[in-house]
Amino acid sequence: MGFLKKLASFFVPPTSGRFYPLIVKCNRCGEIVEGEINMHNDLSAGDGEDTDAGGYYCRKVLMGSRRCFQRIEVKVRFDSNRRLIDRQISGGTFVDEQEQK
Numbered sequence: 571m572g573f574l575k576k577l578a579s580f581f582v583p584p585t586s587g588r589f590y591p592l593i594v595k596c597n598r599c600g601e602i603v604e605g606e607i608n609m610h611n612d613l614s615a616g617d618g619e620d621t622d623a624g625g626y627y628c629r630k631v632l633m634g635s636r637r638c639f640q641r642i643e644v645k646v647r648f649d650s651n652r653r654l655i656d657r658q659i660s661g662g663t664f665v666d667e668q669e670q671k
């Protein structure tokens with residue numbers, strides 16, 4: 571039971587479900603950059619190309635606070651119940667993904 575709960579926590583937005591946390595690591599300088607997706611304001615319908623595709627998507631660009639100006643672009647897809655179904659990143663890596671390995 572505890573294991574299942576832990577596993578699910580990687581995919582299910584925490585607590586209120588209002589914010590989906592993003593923790594990424596910059597590919598250039600290694601800085602950990604944190605951001606979040608506001609599930610109420612940041613989501614757009616569709617998959618980014620087709621608004622009739624169902625579900626929602628969000629594209630977010632994160633930047634570290636150091637002098638490295640690397641842009642870390644995150645694209646996230648949610649189903650119609652706002653559950654994560656896919657995510658992509660360029661310019662960095664997802665920190666929670668690394669920890670699973």
Ligand SMILES: [Zn+2]
Pocket residue numbers: 596597598599600601634638639640
């Ligand atoms: Zn950087």
